[in-house]
Amino acid sequence: MKKLINHPSDVVLEMVQGIVAAYPNEVELLPDTTVIVRKQKTNGKVGIVSGGGSGHEPAHAGYVGKGMLDAAVAGEAFTSPGPDQVLEAIKAADSGAGVLLVIKNYSGDVMNFEMAAELAEAEGITVEKVIVNDDVAVEDSTYTTGRRGIAGTIFVHKIAGALAETGASLQEVHAAAEKVVQQVRSMGMALSPCIVPGNGKPSFVLGDNEMEMGMGIHGEPGLEREELKSADEVAEKLLQPILEEGVFKTGDHVAVMVNGLGATPLMELYIVNRKIQELLKEKGLHMTKTYVGNYMTAFEMAGCSLTLLRLDDQLYELLQAPCDAPGF
Amino acid sequence: MKKLINHPSDVVLEMVQGIVAAYPNEVELLPDTTVIVRKQKTNGKVGIVSGGGSGHEPAHAGYVGKGMLDAAVAGEAFTSPGPDQVLEAIKAADSGAGVLLVIKNYSGDVMNFEMAAELAEAEGITVEKVIVNDDVAVEDSTYTTGRRGIAGTIFVHKIAGALAETGASLQEVHAAAEKVVQQVRSMGMALSPCIVPGNGKPSFVLGDNEMEMGMGIHGEPGLEREELKSADEVAEKLLQPILEEGVFKTGDHVAVMVNGLGATPLMELYIVNRKIQELLKEKGLHMTKTYVGNYMTAFEMAGCSLTLLRLDDQLYELLQAPCDAPGF
């Protein structure tokens, strides 16, 4: 395990300290936590809080900034933070107008954030939440945990953050965030595993000529393990299940995110994007804005994910709004 | 070799096509070239052109945008582009006020860009150039090729681009760029090799518990191959040779860049940054602005580089100036 770290048990604290050291005028660390918050508060603005296990950087601390998050809670590697930390984040993000929690749909995140919400409500803070479940690789079932939240979460941050900046109410911000959740879909794939620092072993093993479609951002299994394909074929295989959802129709305006999982060079993401855009044009979709880069990673996993967001006028405006977060 | 590509010989063309597909309103591809140029020209603005071999993304096409480059020339993987392509970039970037070439100090880049400059001058375009050689891992000698240009190049782009945007003359832009070259120093290290697509073999081999200090961005050797150290020790080893240059003195204001080489997770870069900032504070330096991320990569190489730029008032202002380039 070759990592630029000190001790595995210190990675999260040292990382957030490194973030504050990089942007000391913009963000700060809440004492005795791994919660990164904005330094400048706007009174009466709805607070936006997200977070989860670490290892997905720049998610989530990199999205703290004007136009996006007010606070991000960093759990241990791939481990949801406890409710006490989330509660601190909520308290810091609240300036009287309430707080929206953006939660990725994993048992741990949902439970910890929900407990924190209960605690915050008990302290008199109004809290709303959205649960992001954009990963079409997982069967959608109310009987199970359901779909995972992956890179589509970034669009929820962006839209909710931009709307909150305008002075909108918690109800309005919550509604817009829910709309994003309804209209965003993602699909990922991996070429190589990642290693959790405290564990030291690869999360799974792939053969020299294998890839896995539908891979999650914690090394959870995907739909099928198969022979490595060309970038163009991978692009098609990512797009197809997203389009089959029936959310995106000819003539729709969409935002596109081609997201790297950590170790995949930007060159490859652009090559994948080339084909994606070609296919989307063929389907009669209008690409209004495209993001290519590492937005929601899984340590040093190689691979990528594709996210499409259906835009209406409101979402388009909010997507274009300025944003100061270093990770976006 | 696991890469998301189609055919190795197509990676550069498909990448630039993927870039244009991502930002169709901002940039375009010059016909029959791999030159990315800004769509909106400002008449009378000094043009800034950079480029070199591909595999360093977002360098250089990702730095085309308002406040930075007007054109970027993408050569084959790790292979400087020919003078004909550079000439096209110069012609596209010129709007009457002349063009500054930002060249990294490699034999190939220097020769190809110089030939292009001669050809452009023959066509009546005034061309100036700066040769960036910030890598302190290489002995500085006029007898040899001298030092390599690595991540410090990004600061040259930023400063020259910002000054050009103000309507400054070619001479002024050139002088500011030269000042950056004088005041910027970098040092890199690698944990794992990279693979050039058309070659298919790792650029070098490192043992499971080895790292190489002073590694270049093409897999060129560094100063010493040694046992893998902690992030804090690596931070010290990167900083020490930079400080020994005598460029940075107590009380100086500096910009810091902790740059990932491609496969190193952002988490690790922040952990390295934490220690860097601590050490710089101890030395009595003021960190005015810090950049942490993948700015000048080497395909999927794992590792990082540290860059320090000494700031005076002019450079500080220009560094803060707005910039639209997607890679910055």
Add this chain to the structure above:
Amino acid sequence: MNLTTQETIQWIERANSVFQEKKDELTELDQVIGDGDHGINMARGFQAAAEKLQAGSYATPSDALKDAAMTLLSKIGGASGPLYGSAFLKLSSSTKGAETISFDQFKEAMSEATDSLKMRGKAEESDKTMIDVWGPFTAYLQVQSDVQPDEWIEKLADAKEKTKDMQANKGRAAYYKEKSVGHMDAGAASTYYLFAALAEILKERGE
């Protein structure tokens, strides 16, 4: 049974030793059908809880259990953090005021704790989670009149083994669908160790 405050603290300390020792084993179970951190999480959480209880002074078992609960909630993290946290909170609130915990009080507390797990996890028995040890063990306790430490361990081991045959519906293991069958649930294994540690303490004092 009549578990004293001192024994309650001892239980958490013992559980901590076990989780330090079994850290890799639990992590490996979670690696196969999860994300490979359960042992790390339990070791971190119980380490903190043991340290907390060692540093505090408590009038009743319930007081100690409350501090244990809050620490586990904060330090385990992941899915198991709020689950163990909620369960221990119930063990505490259900035994509030008692100088020692009688067997009847323990039975009632375990029943409330198991319910709180189901609520918090939105899960039932047979979903292949820690509930598949908490549930059967609690059901077994209800029909007992005294503590049989060896039988406890047998019942607990039995319950954790049975999770191998189940298909996961909750937690990360659910993403493995039918591939989750054949592997033991990591939370079931940690629950086994938790109560096996209590059984040993009770056995040592002669029960």
Add this chain to the structure above:
Amino acid sequence: MNLTTQETIQWIERANSVFQEKKDELTELDQVIGDGDHGINMARGFQAAAEKLQAGSYATPSDALKDAAMTLLSKIGGASGPLYGSAFLKLSSSTKGAETISFDQFKEAMSEATDSLKMRGKAEESDKTMIDVWGPFTAYLQVQSDVQPDEWIEKLADAKEKTKDMQANKGRAAYYKEKSVGHMDAGAASTYYLFAALAEILKERGE
């Protein structure tokens, strides 16, 4: 010698076949003390040059050499692109107007080409570059009165071998400093193949 236009084109075609064949060998040489692309670069450049010359029609060898030069300049890239490009430009300009290239014209052209390499590369002999084949080969030619293809190949091979003993001062190999000693320079090897291809053509027609 009297190299015809047709033979000039044939030379580039032959060189292209050789570079396609030796692509991996040249790349491996460049891998050891460079960035591992020299074979790729030469194969790409000469492929384009051969195609260009096949498609064109040329009155003189110089015209064909000029198109070859421009194509190599554009398509090889890296350090070797402007070097081979400059050298071929000199071979062309130096023989301008001639229907066929005489041995004396060739000697003069090689001399000018070698000088242009030194200027463009800011390099001298013994810097461990392609100049260490161009230079000695040109020096050898100057004292000859006719073409001796087998001797050419011998001299060229000798020169490229000698680069093994040198320490690199220019190009990427310079970063390897003393570690560059013991390895052949990739550009020296490609220069060997380039002129060996010409020697073979001259030999086939009986020289």
